[in-house]
Amino acid sequence: MIRYSSRIVIDRPPAEVFEALIDPSRYGQWTDMVDLRFDAASPPTVGTRGRFRLAKGPIKGLLEMELVELVPSRRVVFRIDHPWLAWTATSELVPVGAGTQLTYAGEVGLRGWRRLLEPIMAGEVRNGEAGEAQRLKVVLESELGGAEAAVAST
Numbered sequence: 001m002i003r004y005s006s007r008i009v010i011d012r013p014p015a016e017v018f019e020a021l022i023d024p025s026r027y028g029q030w031t032d033m034v035d036l037r038f039d040a041a042s043p044p045t046v047g048t049r050g051r052f053r054l055a056k057g058p059i060k061g062l063l064e065m066e067l068v069e070l071v072p073s074r075r076v077v078f079r080i081d082h083p084w085l086a087w088t089a090t091s092e093l094v095p096v097g098a099g100t101q102l103t104y105a106g107e108v109g110l111r112g113w114r115r116l117l118e119p120i121m122a123g124e125v126r127n128g129e130a131g132e133a134q135r136l137k138v139v140l141e142s143e144l145g146g147a148e149a150a151v152a153s154t
Contacts, residue, residue, distance in 0.1 A: 002122045005105035006130040012140045014073040014093045014100045020140060021076045021091050022067075024050065030135040032056045032128075046070050059084055085110050104133040 010017055020026050022044050024036040036052035038044050048067045053060075059082060069077035073093060080087035085108055092103040108125055110118050 002108040002110075002118050002125045003106070004108075004126040004129045005103060006126075006133050007101060007103050008133045008137055009096055009099050009101050010137045010140055011099045012143075013098065014095050016140060017093055017100045017102060017136075018073045018076065020136065022070070026139075027052070029139050031132050044070070063087075083111065084114055102133060102136070104129060104136075 020030075024038050027033045027036045032055045033052045034055045036050060038048050038050040040048050044050075044067050046067055046069065050065050050067075051062045052065065053062060061082070063080050063082045065078050065080045067076070068079045068088075069075060069090075075093065076091045078089045080089065087106060087108045089106040090103075092105070094101040094103075106129065109115075110121070
C-alpha cells in the first residue's frame, strides 16, 4: 500500500477550496486527470459516481470514482477503482485565518503482480500528489481578481 500526505496553506477561504475539489471542470487545471465527468448534473453528493483518465503515466483507460464522504468546506473523500489499483483520496480543510490548511492524503493499492511495483512507485506517487496540492494553491491564489483585486488596490 502506498500512503501519501501533504499539508499546504492556501490563501483562500475553505468554501472556495472545497468548491474547486468538487468541480469536475477544474481538475485539469491542477492534476493529470482529464475528461473528468460526474454522472449527476447537479452538485455532487455522497454516492455520486464519475470517471476520468490520466493524461500521463502507465495507467490507461477510464478510472471509475465515487464520492464516499462529503462535509461542505471541511472534507472530501473519493474512492477510485481501476483493474490495476484501488485508491482512496482524502482532502481535509481547516480554516487558518482567512485561508485554508489543506491536507491532501490518500492510499493507493496496486493489484495483482503490480503490487511488486509499490516500493518503486511510492516516491513518485508521494511527490506527484504533493505537486498537485501545490498547483491547486497556485491556481486558487492566482484567481484573486475582479472585485477583490479592485478592493485590494484602493
